[in-house]
Amino acid sequence: AQKVTQAQTEISVVEKEDVTLDCVYETRDTTYYLFWYKQPPSGELVFLIRRNSFDEQNEISGRYSWNFQKSTSSFNFTITASQVVDSAVYFCALSEISAQKLVFGQGTRLTINP
Amino acid sequence: ETGVTQTPRHLVMGMTNKKSLKCEQHLGHNAMYWYKQSAKKPLELMFVYSLEERVENNSVPSRFSPECPNSSHLFLHLHTLQPEDSALYLCASSQERASGVNTDTQYFGPGTRLTVL
Numbered sequence: 001a002q003k004v005t006q007a008q009t010e011i012s013v014v015e016k017e018d019v020t021l022d023c024v025y026e027t028r029d030t031t032y033y034l035f036w037y038k039q040p041p042s043g044e045l046v047f048l049i050r051r052n053s054f055d056e057q058n059e060i061s062g063r064y065s066w067n068f069q070k071s072t073s074s075f076n077f078t079i080t081a082s083q084v085v086d087s088a089v090y091f092c093a094l095s096e097i098s099a100q101k102l103v104f105g106q107g108t109r110l111t112i113n114p
Numbered sequence: 115e116t117g118v119t120q121t122p123r124h125l126v127m128g129m130t131n132k133k134s135l136k137c138e139q140h141l142g143h144n145a146m147y148w149y150k151q152s153a154k155k156p157l158e159l160m161f162v163y164s165l166e167e168r169v170e171n172n173s174v175p176s177r178f179s180p181e182c183p184n185s186s187h188l189f190l191h192l193h194t195l196q197p198e199d200s201a202l203y204l205c206a207s208s209q210e211r212a213s214g215v216n217t218d219t220q221y222f223g224p225g226t227r228l229t230v231l
Contacts, residue, residue, distance in 0.1 A: 035219070043202055045222035091157070101170065102220055104157040 002027050004094050006105035013082055014113050021077045021108045023092030029053075034068065034075045035093040035102070045091065051075065082112045116140055118223035120205050126229045127195065135190040135226045137205030145210045146188040147220060148180060152201040163188060164210050195230045202227050 003026040013019050025034065036048040049059060051068055059066045063080045079086055092105045118139045127133050139146060148160040162170035163182040177199075179191040188205055206220040 037222070042224060043204075043227070044224040045204065045206075047219055047221060050219050101159055101162070106156050 002029075002032075002094050002096050002103045004092050004103055004105035006090075006092055006108050008108045009106070010109045010111070012111040012113060015084055016081050018078060018080050019082050019110065019112075021079075021090050021092075021110065023075045023077065023105060025073050025075065025092070025094045027073075027094060027096055029096040029098050031097040033095045035095070036066065036075075036077050037091045037093065037104075039089040039091065039107070041088070048077075079110075084112050084114055086110060087112045118205060118207055118221055120203075120223035120226050122226060123224065124227045124229075126231065127192070128231050129195060129197070131195075132191070132193040134192065135203055135205075135228075137188040137190075137223055139186055139188075139205075139207035139221075139223075141207055141209075141221060143207040143209045143221075144185050145208045146182060146185075147206040147208075148188065148190050149204040149206065149222075150201050151204055151225070157204070161190075192228075195228075197230050200228055200230045 005024045008022055011019060032053045034051045037045040038048055039045050049066055056068050056070055065078045067076045075092060087110060089107045089109045091107045093102050095102045121136045125133060145164045147162050150158045150160055159172050160174045161168060161180040166182050166185055177194050181189040181191060190203060202225045204225045205223045208218045208220045
């Protein structure tokens with residue numbers, strides 16, 4: 001069965017600090033996809049990144065970077081030089097080819113203080 | 115309009131009311147989803163429609179009734195709800211690449227905040 005764990009319920013940092021959001025997943029499939037979504041106070045889930053299980057290259061997009069490590073079943077998300085606008089709930093999600101559905105973690109509420 | 119839109123954004127209803135939530139996607143996708151997000155639970159998948167056919171119903175009570183008249187529109191009809199049904203209801207869409215294989219990115223609407231009194 002697929003499962004996603006985001007152990008950090010809430011994180012609060014001061015603006016310009018770097019922050020890492022942890023995501024650990026469980027799956028028996030060899031083919032699967034991992035996602036990160038951002039949910040600002042407005043409620044909409046905003047897609048950030050999709051990564052397939054065969055691509056362990058880390059990715060950087062501006063201030064955002066993702067570290068995918070199959071050996072530890074982790075897909076962590078780092079925000080560099082955080083800004084107040086980064087405040088949101090962030091969800092990690094997993095989709096197995098066999099299950100054909102998206103399973104979300106509990107989410108991490110990130111607060112960036114000015 | 116672009117992306118996925120949902121109306122209304124906020125809804126307050128009594129337990130005996132009947133109301134409907136509407137979702138529309140402008141992305142040309144062929145699969146649509148309803149999720150429930152309540153305060154103390156992770157996002158729960160409720161229904162999945164692929165090519166306008168319901169392919170998944172995750173043990174959702176019959177007081178929730180989905181309808182997908184075409185690939186761009188999805189409704190969630192509500193009747194005799196309970197206070198515990200108060201939640202954020204999110205709609206999403208994606209492009210299913212092959213029959214029964216759907217791992218493509220889901221794009222979400224802004225949600226309908228539902229309060230049942």
